[in-house]
Amino acid sequence: MKKIIFMIFAFVFMVSHSGRIQAKTNEYPYLTFVTNEGATTLTVASLSIQVDGENLVVTNAEGVHTFVLEHLQKMYFSSSSSSVEDLNSTVKEKTEVYNLKGELVGTYANRAEAVNALETGIYVLKSKSGTIKIAIR
């Protein structure tokens, strides 16, 4: 039995150090776009970006998001969408919140109000600025 366990450990060690399959400790499933109006965090699954005239059009698994290029400041990857900073509560637009079943949880005056009101869980926030997925911890 000890031999088997040792062999399994050795195999796992070899695999994890072979370079073919490397352990990834840093995962960045979110890309946040910061504009003059605030920040929008999108999941990176199937995410593609096109420059379309004066706009940056972002398409991901959840839909299409459009940003005015002149208003764009930066974008960055993050490992979590749950931070309030990422959500940027300066977005003052009416925000609808859905749970993962697609059910409307509530409608709020802005994102900050929505974030403050939500309990722990994963939600989709929809506003004119875009749709984002967040995790409240």
Added chain:
Amino acid sequence: MKRIITALLSLMMVSAISAQTLNVHTDYVTYQYAAAEVGDVDYLSGTSLIALGKSFALKDVKSMQVTDEEVTPNQVSVAYSESSAHVKVAGNIAKYVTVEVSGAHVSIVQSDEVNDEVGEISYVLSGTSADGEFYMSGSYKATVEFNGLTLTNATPVYSGAAVCVMDGKRVNIKVVTGTTNTLTDAVSGNQKACLYVKGHVEFKQKGTLKVVGNYAHAIKAGEYLTIKNADIQVLSAVGDGVNCSEYFLMESGSLNIAKVGDEGIQCDVDGDASTGETANHEGEDSGNIYITGGVITVSAPRSEGIESKGAMTITGGEIKVEAYDDAINSSQDMTIEGGYIYARGSNNDGLDSNGNLYIKGGLVYAIGARSPEVAVDANTEQNKKFYFTGGTLVAIGGLENGSQLSQSCYSTSSWNTNTWYAMTLDDQTIAFKTPASAGSTLVVSSSSTPALKSGVTVSGGTEILDGMIFLNATTTGGSSVTLSSYTSSQGGSPGGGGFPGGGRPGGWW
């Protein structure tokens, strides 16, 4: 137990999760940024974006995508596909390279800012194009990998070379193991070679590289050139097969050179004066050629086979050279301590040293043309000598007059052309095949007194030197050849051609 296995499998599954990469696509180039490394990607005034110091005009950005493709840091890959080429640049070094693509003609300028901190950049080339090239310039050491590349430069844009590396530092050429690569340059242009590197070249890995030099040399390094493991085949060249400066070192692998207009291998002194051999070849600019291993085959129908403008040192390997002029020539001393050597100069010497020539070991089969040429020639005109102290020697065409023969030599004044001979020694029989023509005297020597037979049939043994010699040979038949003691005063004497085939039609060249 189940828990342990489950835990380990889970660990493996977690390990297999891939990372995110931001791909910034321009016309022919994709810049790849690892999510973990890229940090903030800044947008400026709606007209440009900056990622890791690399600025892109948004009008040039065709699209961006996030994928799971892994990015190899410090790597640029070029994939040729007939009339086009696509380049991928690792984001961490994107700001240090300027890429230009015209059809399948690729130019990359590596910034002078690349240094030890940035690290060496690898350029990985693959794919096929009948009209493409790779041109790179830089000032820091680099690596070029041939990873299944077939590239012909039909209509030069940047140079006539198929691959031109204008980098004066150390350039690794990795011929990726398991791949076959073929380079062909343009028939006109100003290129120095089909594969040209301004600096010093170190060939590595075990793949195959075939090169055609349509305009000048097939392969040229501005500085030293070393070969380890790679299988390099010069299919033809207008100039030399391999040309370099400073020094040439063959450690292992194979180098096959055919159909060259000039020398098979030539090594020059780069500067005004030779440094001579240095410790570990540090800073060496000697014009020396060192062969310590590997297999070299040279066919040079118009010139010398292997020419060193410095010394020549052979300690190992298997070297077969057939040349119109001297087969193996050195401007300074030539020393043979090991290896298997076949050297035939059809119109000159087999081995020719313009300094002293030392044979201390190995197996040497040298063939020179009719007198005054000899099989083994040292520069007696300048009071140099051939010193023979050990090894096994077969020399058709005799030895340089005045040679110092510490090991006894034996000879016969006539020999049969295109005939298998068996030289029986204490420990083995060595079979060798005579050429169609050569000088008259056949000299043999080994550590034990040899017995010689002519006209044998070889039925077994270890074939070396492309079938010119069998070691540990099994032979039958033949007739004994009477051998006489050979003295140094016999060398270099005028004489006719070999009997009966000297100079007869059908000979090699």
